[in-house]
Amino acid sequence: xxxKISGDDFQEVLESKKAVVDFSAGWCGPCKMLAPVxxxxxxxxxxxxxxxxxxxxxxxxxAAQYSVMSIPAVILFKDGEAVSVAVGFRPQPxxxxxxxxxxx
Amino acid sequence: MDRVDIAIxxxxxxxxxxxxTSVIRNKKxxxxxxxxxxxxxxxxxxxxxxPGLPAVSGEALSAAMQEHLSSMGIEITExxxxxxxxxxxxxxxxxxxxxxxEASSVILAAGVTAAKPFPGEEELLGRGVSYCATCDAPLxxxxxxxxxxxxxxxxxxxxxxxxxxxxxxxxxxxxxEVQLPETIRVERARPAGIASDGQKRIVRTxxxxxxxxxxxxxxxxxxxxTLVPGLETDGPHxxxxxxxxxxLPGCYACGDIAGKPYQYIKAAGQGNTAALSAVxxxxxxxxx
Numbered sequence: 001x002x003x004k005i006s007g008d009d010f011q012e013v014l015e016s017k018k019a020v021v022d023f024s025a026g027w028c029g030p031c032k033m034l035a036p037v038x039x040x041x042x043x044x045x046x047x048x049x050x051x052x053x054x055x056x057x058x059x060x061x062x063a064a065q066y067s068v069m070s071i072p073a074v075i076l077f078k079d080g081e082a083v084s085v086a087v088g089f090r091p092q093p094x095x096x097x098x099x100x101x102x103x104x
Numbered sequence: 105m106d107r108v109d110i111a112i113x114x115x116x117x118x119x120x121x122x123x124x125t126s127v128i129r130n131k132k133x134x135x136x137x138x139x140x141x142x143x144x145x146x147x148x149x150x151x152x153x154x155p156g157l158p159a160v161s162g163e164a165l166s167a168a169m170q171e172h173l174s175s176m177g178i179e180i181t182e183x184x185x186x187x188x189x190x191x192x193x194x195x196x197x198x199x200x201x202x203x204x205x206e207a208s209s210v211i212l213a214a215g216v217t218a219a220k221p222f223p224g225e226e227e228l229l230g231r232g233v234s235y236c237a238t239c240d241a242p243l244x245x246x247x248x249x250x251x252x253x254x255x256x257x258x259x260x261x262x263x264x265x266x267x268x269x270x271x272x273x274x275x276x277x278x279x280x281e282v283q284l285p286e287t288i289r290v291e292r293a294r295p296a297g298i299a300s301d302g303q304k305r306i307v308r309t310x311x312x313x314x315x316x317x318x319x320x321x322x323x324x325x326x327x328x329x330t331l332v333p334g335l336e337t338d339g340p341h342x343x344x345x346x347x348x349x350x351x352l353p354g355c356y357a358c359g360d361i362a363g364k365p366y367q368y369i370k371a372a373g374q375g376n377t378a379a380l381s382a383v384x385x386x387x388x389x390x391x392x
Contacts, residue, residue, distance in 0.1 A: 025242065029198055029237065029238075029239065033189040034194055035286030036191070037191070037192075068235075069231060069240070069243055069318060070230040070234050071205065071239065071243065085233070085284055088333055090333055091191075091192070092192055093334075100310070
C-alpha cells in the first residue's frame with residue numbers, strides 16, 4: 001500500500017526508519033506506469049518499508065528541496081535522510097532489488 | 105486497445121522476418137514502423153549475399169518483402185514508439201500519437217542510429233538533462249532552459265516549454281529555417297558537451313558556453329536503453345543470447361540493434377529466431 005501525502009504530512013517520512021517516496025504528477029506518463037509497480041513492491045515489502053507518494057504540483061517546495069528535476073523520482077529514506085534516488089520508470093525486478101539492497 | 109501477443113518495433117528485414125514467422129505461428133501481432141519499410145534498405149545499390157536473390161537491388165528486395173507482407177495480410181501500423189514499459193506480465197508501448205499499445209511480448213528490430221550522446225548527457229539524465237519536454241516542462245517553471253533540437257519537429261516542444269520556463273534558448277541541429285515564437289532565442293552553435301556545477305547546467309559549444317537550469321536534448325530516435333528502461337545494452341546495441349532473448353523476460357531484439365555484422369540476411373535470420381523464441385515463451389506461459 002502506498003500512502004499519498006502532502007507537504008504537511010512529510011514529517012511521517014522523516015520519522016520513518018525505512019521509507020520509499022515516489023515524487024510524481026498526474027500528467028506524467030511514466031509516473032502513471034510506475035505507480036502499479038511501486039504498489040506491487042509495497043505489497044511485497046509490507047511491514048518492512050513505508051511507501052509514500054507525493055504530487056510535485058501540490059508540494060513544489062519539497063520537490064525543490066530534494067532537487068527533483070525530472071519525474072518520476074523515487075527517493076529512499078533511512079531514518080529521515082535521503083540516501084538514494086532513481087529517476088524514471090524501472091521494471092519491478094530492478095526497482096525492488098535496489099530498494100531491498102539499499103534499505104533492508 | 106486490445107493486447108496483442110507480439111509487438112514488433114521496426115520494419116526493416118529483421119522486423120519483417122519476425123512478423124512473418126509470428127503470423128505463421130498463429131500469433132496476433134502489431135508491426136510498428138514505416139509503410140516504406142526501411143529507407144536504408146531501399147537505398148542499397150546491390151546486395152550479393154542474400155541467398156536465392158543474387159545481385160538484388162535494395163529497391164527490389166524491399167518490393168519483394170512488401171509483397172510477402174501483403175500476401176499474408178500483414179499490415180504496418182505507422183506510429184513511432186517513444187517508450188516501452190516492462191510491466192511484468194505485459195509491455196505497455198507509448199506512441200508519439202498518444203496511443204498506449206499493449207503486448208504480451210516485444211521484439212526490438214529498430215536498427216541502429218549513428219547519433220551518439222553528447223559528453224555528459226547520459227551522466228546528467230534526470231539531474232538537469234531531460235529527453236521529454238511534456239514530462240518535465242512543469243518542473244521548469246520560472247527556470248532558464250536550453251533545448252537542443254535535432255529536427256524541425258522539436259520546435260513545437262520548445263514552444264511548449266516557453267509557456268512555463270522563464271527563458272528558452274533553442275539550438276537547432278539542422279540547417280533549415282527555424283519557426284519559433286520571438287521570445288525564444290535561437291543559437292546556431294554546435295554543442296560539444298554538457299556539464300553541471302551543482303547549481304547550473306553548462307552547455308559547451310564550439311563558440312563558448314551557455315548556462316541554464318535544464319537542458320532538453322530532443323532527438324528523432326532514442327537509444328534502445330532509453331526506449332526500454334531496464335534493458336541491458338552494450339553501447340548502441342541490445343545484449344541478446346543466441347535465441348535473441350534480452351535480460352527482460354518477453355523482450356527480444358534482432359537485426360542491427362542486436363549488434364554486428366550489419367547484414368540483411370543476418371537481420372532476417374535473427375528476426376525469425378526472435379519470433380520463434382517469443383512464440384515458444386508465450387506458449388509455455390499458456391500451458392503453465
